[in-house]
Amino acid sequence: MRPLVFPAALTCALTLVFNHGAHAQQAPPRQITMVVPYAAGGPLDVIGRILAERMQVTLSQTIIIENVAGAGGNIGTGRVARAAPDGFTIGLGNWGSHVANGAMYDLPYDLLRDFAPISLLASEPDLIISKKAVPASNLQEFIAWLKSNADKVSGGTSGVGGPSHIAAILMQKEAGVRFPLVSYRGAGPALQDLVAGQIDMMVTGPSIVLPHLREGNIKAYAVTSKNRFAATPDIPTVDEAGLPGLYISVWHGLWAPKGTPNEVIAKLDAAVRDALANSSVRQRLTGLALEIPAPEEQGPGPLAAFHKAEIEKWWPIIKAANIKPQ
Numbered sequence: 001m002r003p004l005v006f007p008a009a010l011t012c013a014l015t016l017v018f019n020h021g022a023h024a025q026q027a028p029p030r031q032i033t034m035v036v037p038y039a040a041g042g043p044l045d046v047i048g049r050i051l052a053e054r055m056q057v058t059l060s061q062t063i064i065i066e067n068v069a070g071a072g073g074n075i076g077t078g079r080v081a082r083a084a085p086d087g088f089t090i091g092l093g094n095w096g097s098h099v100a101n102g103a104m105y106d107l108p109y110d111l112l113r114d115f116a117p118i119s120l121l122a123s124e125p126d127l128i129i130s131k132k133a134v135p136a137s138n139l140q141e142f143i144a145w146l147k148s149n150a151d152k153v154s155g156g157t158s159g160v161g162g163p164s165h166i167a168a169i170l171m172q173k174e175a176g177v178r179f180p181l182v183s184y185r186g187a188g189p190a191l192q193d194l195v196a197g198q199i200d201m202m203v204t205g206p207s208i209v210l211p212h213l214r215e216g217n218i219k220a221y222a223v224t225s226k227n228r229f230a231a232t233p234d235i236p237t238v239d240e241a242g243l244p245g246l247y248i249s250v251w252h253g254l255w256a257p258k259g260t261p262n263e264v265i266a267k268l269d270a271a272v273r274d275a276l277a278n279s280s281v282r283q284r285l286t287g288l289a290l291e292i293p294a295p296e297e298q299g300p301g302p303l304a305a306f307h308k309a310e311i312e313k314w315w316p317i318i319k320a321a322n323i324k325p326q
Contacts, residue, residue, distance in 0.1 A: 030088055031062040032056070032062070032063045032064070032087070032088050033063075033064055033090070034048055034052050034065055034091070035066050035077075036066065037068055037069065037075065037079075037091070038069050038097075038186035038187070039067055039186030039189055040065075040067045040188060041189070042158060042187040043094075043124065043207040045067065045186070045188065046208060047092070047285070049065055050284050051121065051275045051276075055268075055271040055272065055275050058270070058271040059267070069185040071159070072096060072100075072105070072158075072161045072162050072183075073093070073097030074101055074105060074107065077091060077098070077101075078107075078109055079091070080255065080256075080257060081108075081109035081114045082109075085116070085258065085259035087260055087265075089256075091254070091255050091256070092253070093252070093253055094251065094252045095250045095310065096159070096161060096163040096166070098115075099310045099314050100161045100318055103161075103318040104160070104318065104324060105161070112307065112311070114257070115256070116257065116259070116300070117255055117301075117303040117307065118255055118265060118268045118269055118300060118303070119254055119269050119298045119299055119303055120293045120298060121251075121252045121254055121276070121293075122290040122292055122293070123252065123290070124206055124207060124249065125205075125224045125225035125229075125247070125250075126164070126223075126250065127205070127206050127213075127220045127221075128171060128222045128224070129194070129201065129202050129203070129209060129213075129218050129220045130142060130194075130200055130201045130218065130221070131194055131195070131199070131200055132217060132218055139236070139238075139241035139243065142201075142219075143176075146177045146201070153179040153180075154179065154182050155181045155199060155200065156182050156184060156190030157181050157184065157190060157202070158186050158204070159185065160183050160324075161318070162183075163204075164202060164204040164205075166248075166323070167203035167224065167250075168181055169321065170248065171246060174243050174245075175243060182199055190204070203224070205289075206229060206231070206288060210289065213232070222235065222237060222240075223235055223236070224238055224246055224249070225238075225248075226239065229289040231286075231287060231288070251306075251310075253303050256268065269298070269300060272298065273295070273298055276293070
């Protein structure tokens with residue numbers, strides 16, 4: 001897929017945001033590549049495009065989105081790990097690419113040591129959704145339908161071990177149902193097939209679901225959190241709908257390759273903070289039911305600590321479930 005170039009005028013000055021040294025003033029401007037390790041149209045892709053549009057204004061440099069899908073996010077994440085640590089290649093990631101994959105794959109990089117954290121970006125509980133034709137009006141009716149049609153049902157996921165895959169497995173376990181899960185190269189393509197009726201259900205983030213939900217193309221049965229979404233107050237929580245405690249929240253972050261200079265990380269962090277504080281960006285993110293971290297939760301230090309804690313929490317759970325890549 002061709003990278004999307006956000007239209008932004010570069011300044012005529014020859015000074016680079018990241019270059020330092022004797023020859024910085026003579027170097028031509030360079031664009032920044034923001035790698036999304038999933039196909040276009042998924043939640044992480046949507047978040048990246050919204051943030052990049054504002055960040056490139058702050059940095060006075062063009063940011064392009066490069067979708068590098070495959071292997072549950074490992075190909076794109078590996079591209080960032082191998083990139084030069086100069087600030088011109090940065091990588092988006094989420095709970096799937098930067099937590100779950102480490103419990104399932106023999107990765108050629110270390111999720112904690114081979115990346116320089118920049119900032120936590122946003123998080124989102126999931127929605128349990130189905131194609132429009134499913135004859136159910138609430139979660140309990142949907143579960144009953146799944147049980148009676150287990151040999152016919154199929155669920156879509158963003159890839160083996162991805163957030164929607166783990167969420168679907170946990171949902172199956174709590175609901176006492178089993179049916180095949182179809183892996184895609186991202187949540188976006190899976191959702192397209194759900195809308196088209198090619199698959200029957202998904203558990204995925206609201207950032208890509210809400211437009212289809214508002215148009216009546218799909219059905220939603222519950223939010224995987226303790227609280228309802230402000231954007232969709234009519235959708236009950238899992239506690240209210242009959243699957244109490246099924247709390248699943250997918251978080252998203254931004255990293256650079258290890259060895260990226262601290263001053264470069266600081267400038268990228270500042271651009272992220274500016275974007276997350278921008279009223280237009282906040283409105284767009286919260287309109288997609290995304291939760292923006294508080295200022296004290298942003299930045300390299302908080303992301304590093306949170307990332308480590310999430311690995312320590314989820315790796316034993318994923319390994320105990322014996323989830324393996326296909």
